[in-house]
Amino acid sequence: MKGHKIFFTTILSATVLGSCASTQSQIIAENNGVIQYQSRCANHSATKEENLANSSHDMLLSTKAPKYPIKAARKRIEGYTKLEYDISPEGKPININVIEAYPSDVFNAAAIESFSGWRYKPQASSCQSIQLDFKLE
Incomplete structure (x- = not known):
C-alpha cells in the first residue's frame, strides 16, 4: 500500500449487562449496509455504555x-465492527461475538483477530462492547 496511510481508530464503549451464554451470531436486521447480529447479552444500553466506557478504558493494558x-x-472501503465480549480473570477478551458490522463481514475477521490480542487488567467482567473502526486516510 505504497503512498497510502492506514489509520485505525477505536471507540471504546463498555457495558455490564449481567451473565450471558455464548451463542452463534445470526443476522437480525440490515439497514443501508449496516448488519446487526443477535446479541448474546441482550441489548446494549447507550447510557450504560457511556457510564462505563471510562472504567473499561482504565482497565486496558495493551x-x-x-x-x-x-x-x-x-x-478504499471503510467501515467498522462492533463486538461484545467478556474479560477472563486473566484479563483476556473471551466469548467475542460480532453484534454489528458495516459493511457486512468485511472487517469482522480482522477485528476479532486483533481484539483477541488485547489485554485488560486481570479482573473478570462480562458482556462489554467495543467498536473497532477501519478508516483509510
Missing part, C-alpha cells in the same frame, strides 16, 4: 492493531 483487509484497502 492493544493490537488489526491488519487492514487487502481487498478492502484496494477498494
Whole structure:
C-alpha cells in the first residue's frame, strides 16, 4: 500500500449487562449496509455504555492493531465492527461475538483477530462492547 496511510481508530464503549451464554451470531436486521447480529447479552444500553466506557478504558493494558483487509484497502472501503465480549480473570477478551458490522463481514475477521490480542487488567467482567473502526486516510 505504497503512498497510502492506514489509520485505525477505536471507540471504546463498555457495558455490564449481567451473565450471558455464548451463542452463534445470526443476522437480525440490515439497514443501508449496516448488519446487526443477535446479541448474546441482550441489548446494549447507550447510557450504560457511556457510564462505563471510562472504567473499561482504565482497565486496558495493551492493544493490537488489526491488519487492514487487502481487498478492502484496494477498494478504499471503510467501515467498522462492533463486538461484545467478556474479560477472563486473566484479563483476556473471551466469548467475542460480532453484534454489528458495516459493511457486512468485511472487517469482522480482522477485528476479532486483533481484539483477541488485547489485554485488560486481570479482573473478570462480562458482556462489554467495543467498536473497532477501519478508516483509510
